[in-house]
Amino acid sequence: MTEYESEPVPGLPGRLPKGETIIWQGSPNWRVLARTAFHTRVVAAYFAALTVFAAGNAAWHGVSGAADLSGVAITLAAGVIGVALLHLLAWATARSTIYTLTDRRIVLRIGIALPKCINLPLGIIGNVDLRQRMAGTGDLAIKLNSEQRLGYVALWPHARPWHYSEPQPMMRAVPDISTVATLLARACMSIQTNGRVVPIETATRLGAVAEQAVAA
Template identity: 60%
Template sequence: MTEHDYEPIPGLPGLLPKDERILWQGAPDWRVLARTAFHTRLVKGYFALLGAWALAAAIARGLHGLGDLSGVALTAMFGILAIGLLNLLAWGAAKTTLYTLTNRRIVLRIGVAFSKCINLPLSRVGTLGLATYADGSGDVPIALTGDRKLGYLALWPHARPWHVSTPQPMLRAVPDAAEVAALLGRTCLAANPHGQLVPPAPVAQAETGFTGAIAA
């Protein structure tokens, strides 16, 4: 049994008011989260380079060096350990995360060690973004209006990368990201009738750029 078993509604801090209803719920794909937030591919490449360097050094020492490949073995061991730990963290982050969209707000239930719910009223949504990966998963950053700011570290990894001074909450590594972004856009437009929908331009992957979806 976990603390989430005590939630009156999964992903929400309390019961919904009578005029509020859930439109969508989803969570990150932990494998995509591992690649994009915990950068497992980059870490694999780093340890592969270290291993190649250790092997080249052994070859340079000749037959005696080839007989002692402890450096290569240690590099491989630490690499496997690091990748395993990062994958475990990504799995834990995805397992404890639930994104919820209602007709009045977006709720992020996040946190592995300490769970918290972040309520984002639709009236505070300034712009939405969309960027996708080849498998259709992707990220949806949410720029907020108003003076109140959220802490980047409190949001991470559910925060748009590199936006530290003005943190943006982000629905990260969600499957069928384009459909999710479209639903968020329509819901935000219903709550902000003066906004506008901007068709997104294609981008290569989620960390190369974002396109505006809603302008309040």
């Protein structure tokens, strides 16, 4: 059985109700996800510093044989394995994740071993913050007006960092972020007609993209 055989529509918990339409579906860019969610560059830099320190310490005390460099080799190997495992985890996370935008809701299909779907009706979205990343990707952090709270651990890594008391779902490393943000802005504005637009020159809030979309 493949990972999608139990889903009537990939990325959704069931078939769409009559009248609901999928606007966009996509998955995170796993390389960007590795850097931004799993911090592979930070971990690599940390182990690189440890390796340099171990090598300097060995040189200071004198190197008379291969045994004197065992600490350097172990540190380097631990760093390589650790970074490789983080990349593997990022790849598996991206492969098992599907973000879906319809004209009524956002659905986060997340989870590697135990996939689950999180429904976010557009009507309970308070605001969406856009953060642009490398290679045309970006993150969309979603603040909800609903009193119902989502668990940070249950969302991670699809949660806005450091927002533990009021966790915010986050669509991470989304490819072609400008297009997706525009589509999301239009969908939200169609549901919440009293929505506010923030100029793109002064903020990265999603409403700025909506302003460009309306102007177009």
